[in-house]
Amino acid sequence: MGALRGSLTFSRFFVLGDVPDDLAASAMKKIKANLLEPMSPDEDVNERHGWAAIDDPFDLELDHEKVFFNEYVTLALRVDRWVVPGPLLKAHLREAEEKLLEKKSLEKLGRKAKADLKLAVIKKLRRQLVPVTKTYDLVWNLQTHVALFFTHSKKVHELVMELFEKTFKLRLLVESPGTMADRRGLTPSEERVFASLEPTSLASASEARAAAAQEVAS
Amino acid sequence: MRDLAELVELNRFVGRELLLWLWFESEVFETNLRPSSGEPCALWLEGQLTLASEGEETRVKGSTPGLAPEAKQALRQGKLPTDTRLRMVLGELELSWRMKADELSVASLKIPAQLKADTDKYEALYERMRLTETFEAQLEALFRDFIALRLDDAWEGVVVPELKKWARGKAIDEARYAALKARVSRKKGKA
Numbered sequence: 001m002g003a004l005r006g007s008l009t010f011s012r013f014f015v016l017g018d019v020p021d022d023l024a025a026s027a028m029k030k031i032k033a034n035l036l037e038p039m040s041p042d043e044d045v046n047e048r049h050g051w052a053a054i055d056d057p058f059d060l061e062l063d064h065e066k067v068f069f070n071e072y073v074t075l076a077l078r079v080d081r082w083v084v085p086g087p088l089l090k091a092h093l094r095e096a097e098e099k100l101l102e103k104k105s106l107e108k109l110g111r112k113a114k115a116d117l118k119l120a121v122i123k124k125l126r127r128q129l130v131p132v133t134k135t136y137d138l139v140w141n142l143q144t145h146v147a148l149f150f151t152h153s154k155k156v157h158e159l160v161m162e163l164f165e166k167t168f169k170l171r172l173l174v175e176s177p178g179t180m181a182d183r184r185g186l187t188p189s190e191e192r193v194f195a196s197l198e199p200t201s202l203a204s205a206s207e208a209r210a211a212a213a214q215e216v217a218s
Numbered sequence: 219m220r221d222l223a224e225l226v227e228l229n230r231f232v233g234r235e236l237l238l239w240l241w242f243e244s245e246v247f248e249t250n251l252r253p254s255s256g257e258p259c260a261l262w263l264e265g266q267l268t269l270a271s272e273g274e275e276t277r278v279k280g281s282t283p284g285l286a287p288e289a290k291q292a293l294r295q296g297k298l299p300t301d302t303r304l305r306m307v308l309g310e311l312e313l314s315w316r317m318k319a320d321e322l323s324v325a326s327l328k329i330p331a332q333l334k335a336d337t338d339k340y341e342a343l344y345e346r347m348r349l350t351e352t353f354e355a356q357l358e359a360l361f362r363d364f365i366a367l368r369l370d371d372a373w374e375g376v377v378v379p380e381l382k383k384w385a386r387g388k389a390i391d392e393a394r395y396a397a398l399k400a401r402v403s404r405k406k407g408k409a
Contacts, residue, residue, distance in 0.1 A: 003343060003346065003347070004335040004339060004342060004343055004346070005335050007326045007327055007328050008324070008326075008327040008329065008346070008350060009324070009325040009326055009327070010323075010324060010327075011321070011323055012322075012323075012324075012354070016222075054343075055335065055339055069340045069343065069344065070344065072343070072344075072347060074343065139343070139347060141347070141351070144351070146354075148347075148350070152318075152321070152323050152325065171222075173222055173225075173226070174226055174321075175321070175322055175323075176225075176226045176227070176228075176230060176233070176320075176321060176322060177228075177229055177230055177231075177232035177233040177236070177320075177322055178225045178226060178227065178228035178229055178230070178232070179225055179226055180322060180358075180361055180365075181229075181232065181365050182225055184361075184362055184365060186369075190369050193369045194228075194229065194369060195228065195229075197229050197231075197232065197368070197369075199231040199234075199235070199298070200235050200238070200298070200373075200378060200381070201271075201296045201298075202293045202294060202296065202378070202381055202382050202385045203293075203294055203295055203296035204294070204382070
């Protein structure tokens with residue numbers, strides 16, 4: 001679930017770089033420039049992403065009140081994707097192929113003709129469908145420089161990192177044991193110790209051998 | 219500054235050791251944890267616990283999975299916790315969540331929020347973020363104590379031997395361990 005309802009599933013990001021004092025005034029134009037632009041069936045793109053209002057993915061009329069709330073910046077990453085069901089595409093493609101072969105008195109279509117036909121059929125089918133929309137909330141605390149992003153998907157992380165940097169000219173760094181240790185402010189000698197750590201094991205040599213033998217036997 | 223991508227990937231196993239340490243502390247101190255830079259809290263594992271090593275996994279389910287014999291057996295086989303549900307009582311707040319060790323990611327975090335987004339979206343968001351930040355500050359305080367111990371010579375010299383005893387159901391020298399933690403905390407405070 002997202003930032004507003006239900007239980008919370010999120011990844012933590014740190015915002016790197018200097019946040020301008022007038023962010024609320026200066027960023028709105030850039031946020032608007034990076035809003036999701038709805039896809040049309042005739043475009044060649046299959047997927048597009050951009051900002052939308054938190055809590056309403058179809059609200060693309062963002063203003064200061066919808067985005068800035070006390071120390072928080074609240075946005076949603078909206079990802080739209082055309083999903084044409086495979087069996088539907090297959091059936092329509094077969095029908096279109098048959099019609100084209102008959103019209104051109106051919107026995108077989110070439111590779112390029114097949115690809116062009118497939119694209120035309122996909123575009124035609126898209127007119128009967130709507131893109132699948134998914135949204136992921138982002139809540140950025142301007143005081144702590146922490147942004148919570150409400151998904152663990154690495155693929156979607158890449159999308160938000162790219163869009164965030166494009167919009168705010170600031171980078172997002174995802175939380176991990178390494179970044180969390182680093183933020184604690186390690187001394188140079190602690191940094192060296194951290195870099196050379198070996199994983200802890202509570203196995204004794206004999207128990208580890210017995211476990212390995214049991215695994216081989218099973 | 220270290221390359222950021224490298225820093226993100228560096229020593230992800232430390233997240234598993236954090237879960238191991240939280241589990242150990244929870245049992246040794248009968249769930250009562252006292253982070254040096256946070257609030258006292260009660261913390262315990264619940265619901266499910268997964269331990270892994272080199273592709274081998276042990277999954278334990280139950281109300282107190284940490285107490286299950288197979289969980290300790292998995293530790294003795296060299297496995298470490300990778301994923302578990304935890305519950306924390308922090309002052310008047312009771313929170314539960316699932317934690318994946320390698321990413322230190324939080325999933326299905328349940329917080330005692332009172333306001334509903336349907337009546338006032340932004341006030342509800344504000345309350346939820348405040349509760350989440352309180353939770354995160356406590357997690358961070360626990361992590362600070364853990365990493366101070368992990369980077370100290372005492373980890374190999376004292377903590378790992380105590381962890382091994384605990385995994386084998388042997389008595390822990392609680393006073394020695396508590397004194398060690400206090401010493402490491404003081405040392406870190408001076409640094």
